[in-house]
Each structure stands twice: as C-alpha cells, then as structure tokens.
Amino acid sequence: MPLIPSPLLARPRAVVGDGADAAVAAHYGDPLREQRMLTEGLAVVDLSHRDVLTIGGQDRLRWLHSMTTQQLADLSPNTSRESLVLSPKGHIEHALHLVDDGTQTWITVEPGTGVSLLDWLTSMRFMLRVEPLLRTQEYAVLGEPISGQTSAADPTGWLAWVDPWPQLIGDTAAYGPVEHPANGRRWRELIVPRRQLEEAVGDRPLAGMWAAEALRVAAWRPRLGFESDHRTIAHEVDWLRTAVHLHKGCYRGQETIARVHNLGRPPRRLAFLHLDGSGHVLPARGAAVLAGDRQVGHLTSVARHFEDGPVALALLKRTTPTDALLSADGISAAQSVIVAP
Structure with a gap:
C-alpha cells in the first residue's frame, strides 16, 4: 500500500522528506530550532506515515504474547509495550509499538510495513478469537515529548503509546550502559483519527523528521530499517532492554535470543x-x-x-x-x- 501524504505538508515552509519518511516533512524551515522546541516540550512531530493496526478479540494479548518477544499476556489497559517479531533464525522483522485499550490492541509500525505484518498475523490466526486489521487509512500518529504534567492518556481521550526507551522492561538485559545518555527521556505517540490530525496539532509548532531523528540518534535509540537489516539480531543494537523478555514462553526466533545471551556475543x-x-x-x-x-x-x-x-x-x-x-x-x-x- 502506498504511503499516504500528510495534509500537514501544506503547512508553510514544509520541506518533503525522503526515503521511508517521504510522506511527511523533513523540516519546516529551521530544523535546529525545531529540535530545541522538541526538547522544551513545545513542538509536535508529524508521524502520520506510520502504519496503524488493531487486534480485536478475546485472545488478542495471549496470541501476540505467543508470537513476539515481549511479555504481553497480562498487559493492563493503557500500558505501553514494545515488542519484536523475529524470523525463525532470530533476525528482526518488525518492531511493534503496542498499547491495549481494554477492548482491542493498537499497534503502530514503520511506514510501509503494515501490510506485510498484517499478512503474517492473518496467517497465524488459526482457531483463535482474534481480528487483525490495518487502520492506517483511518488513524494517524503524532509524536511529542512528555512533560512532567502530561500523562500517558491524552485529555482528549486519544490513545497514547509511551516509549519505554531506555528503561529495562521486565526480565531482560542491557547490552549498552546502565547509565544511559537517554535516561530521563520521555516520548509518546498519539494515535488520532486521521480526519482530526489538524485538530490534534492545534496551534503548536511542528517539528520535522530531521529534528526527531537527531534526538533519536542522540538517545542511541534503534529504528527498524535504519539500525536493522536482514541479519540484525536484537543484541547488536541493545534492543533487548525495552523489547525482549528473556524468560517467557516459546516464540519464533527465541533460540537465537537465548543462545547469544547465554553463550556468546553478537x-x-x-x-x-x-x-x-x-x-x-x-x-x-x-x-x-x-x-x-x-x-x-x-x-x-x-x-x-x-x-x-x-x-x-x-x-x-x-x-x-x-x-x-x-x-x-x-x-x-x-x-x-x-x-x-
């Protein structure tokens, strides 16, 4: 499915991005100033090119738990998690930003990867009560820093995924330093109806992907398709810390996770x-x-x-x-x- 160009590209001084980020703005005229505004909690980033999926059905969390790297079976409503889909040999195929609203599980993934993820999920349904759907045409994503006064739940009622990076989530391991340069970083993704994208931005200034990416790089935060290729394993990029539970039930690629962690180095x-x-x-x-x-x-x-x-x-x-x-x-x-x- 082709990427949906963002309506926010019509904003003054918007410069179109390229590559995976071609459907949103690279910047709005001053990327360094946009970075400062992000660090001060004043700006918002257009991430509406990310794909959005929902998983409905009573078995959704147990099902996702069985196939991906993170502990999800007992996930409470409005709790955010990051989880990976691995190949049989343990290479990273998808990175899921995941939050459950108590009725269905919402997932955002890298631009253009939603169709392949949906196809795989659909092939794994078997007899379980789950309903995976691609919702990118209906919903869009905005990224923003979280201030001390901002909760994970948006006051408008829009669902939010809160980035756990660089915390150690669950029974896991750090391959990078515990005293991480991104300690204290707080970032979230709002999932909003696409028709309300302009309303969700409001009168806040926009920051482009150049600004968001510079802050991500400075936080040593891996991104699928950038820090990963067809042979990347999670240990190489320190992705265990937020996305991999080391002592949960079997899932595809688990043998590689365990073998490298217990017996070797990436x-x-x-x-x-x-x-x-x-x-x-x-x-x-x-x-x-x-x-x-x-x-x-x-x-x-x-x-x-x-x-x-x-x-x-x-x-x-x-x-x-x-x-x-x-x-x-x-x-x-x-x-x-x-x-x-």
Whole structure:
C-alpha cells in the first residue's frame, strides 16, 4: 500500500522528506530550532506515515504474547509495550509499538510495513478469537515529548503509546550502559483519527523528521530499517532492554535470543559517532565506516544535532577496537561505545 501524504505538508515552509519518511516533512524551515522546541516540550512531530493496526478479540494479548518477544499476556489497559517479531533464525522483522485499550490492541509500525505484518498475523490466526486489521487509512500518529504534567492518556481521550526507551522492561538485559545518555527521556505517540490530525496539532509548532531523528540518534535509540537489516539480531543494537523478555514462553526466533545471551556475543555492535563538523557535508547513511583503509561497518543513521553537531549511529564489527580512529566518506569520527565488544 502506498504511503499516504500528510495534509500537514501544506503547512508553510514544509520541506518533503525522503526515503521511508517521504510522506511527511523533513523540516519546516529551521530544523535546529525545531529540535530545541522538541526538547522544551513545545513542538509536535508529524508521524502520520506510520502504519496503524488493531487486534480485536478475546485472545488478542495471549496470541501476540505467543508470537513476539515481549511479555504481553497480562498487559493492563493503557500500558505501553514494545515488542519484536523475529524470523525463525532470530533476525528482526518488525518492531511493534503496542498499547491495549481494554477492548482491542493498537499497534503502530514503520511506514510501509503494515501490510506485510498484517499478512503474517492473518496467517497465524488459526482457531483463535482474534481480528487483525490495518487502520492506517483511518488513524494517524503524532509524536511529542512528555512533560512532567502530561500523562500517558491524552485529555482528549486519544490513545497514547509511551516509549519505554531506555528503561529495562521486565526480565531482560542491557547490552549498552546502565547509565544511559537517554535516561530521563520521555516520548509518546498519539494515535488520532486521521480526519482530526489538524485538530490534534492545534496551534503548536511542528517539528520535522530531521529534528526527531537527531534526538533519536542522540538517545542511541534503534529504528527498524535504519539500525536493522536482514541479519540484525536484537543484541547488536541493545534492543533487548525495552523489547525482549528473556524468560517467557516459546516464540519464533527465541533460540537465537537465548543462545547469544547465554553463550556468546553478537557479531556486530552499535556505536555512536561524533563526526568532524569542520565541513558542511555529512556522510551518507549507509556509508562504509573505515578503520584506516579497512571497512569495519557502516553508518545506519546520520543527523545534525543542535548541541552536539554532526552525529551518527553505526553498526561495527564486534572486534573493532573501541579506540580505533574511524572515518566515513572521508570524514573522521570519534566513537562512543554502545554495545560493548
């Protein structure tokens, strides 16, 4: 299903995004100012290109619990969870932002992935009382920081998914530091009727995806399709901390989760890079990361942060020394370890 262009692209100074974010704005004229407004809790981000699904039926939570990585069977209404769908070999296929309203479970996923997720869910129904539906035509998503006075439930009655990152949720493990740079980060996604998208934004300023992505990169927060590829396992990008319960019932890909956690280390590791900002050009996402003249990984996300300057996330070979001098597209990069080798 093609992405639905956002009506908010008609706002003054909106510049259309690209790639996975082509249906929403990259920025509204001043991406660094938009970042500041987000950190101050003043702005909202158009995420209406994310796909929205609902799961109805009495067996919905037990069913989702049996197929994905997080403990969901006893999920209370209005409690947010993140869960992954893995391949039989344990590679990440979908990342679910999930909240149940007591009647049905709402899930938002990366743009353009909803149809494939729905097809898989439908094939796994068997005789259970579940009803998966794709609702992207009817509902849209907005992202916003949560202030100290803002609850997970929106006063308008719109449902909200609250991002758990970087907390450790349930019986899990951290592959990155416990003293995480994103500690204290509070972010949520509002799920609103698409016809009320303008109303939900109201008179608040809009921030584009460049601003949201820069803050995500600075928080070391993995994103499906960016920090993941066809062979990514959760350990490599520190995704166990929010999305994987280590001692729950069997699910597809669990053997890989358990084996790597108990017996080994992941073959690659996520790292945060401070890029040399003396030039005006950023390296491209996907660019090779070199240690000397040897390729040791690739850039997964690149952004310009309003305080830290040019920054990136990169997947590196596990054996890459933590003090290695790195570069990408000829631009030098200083490494901060996320997943330890």
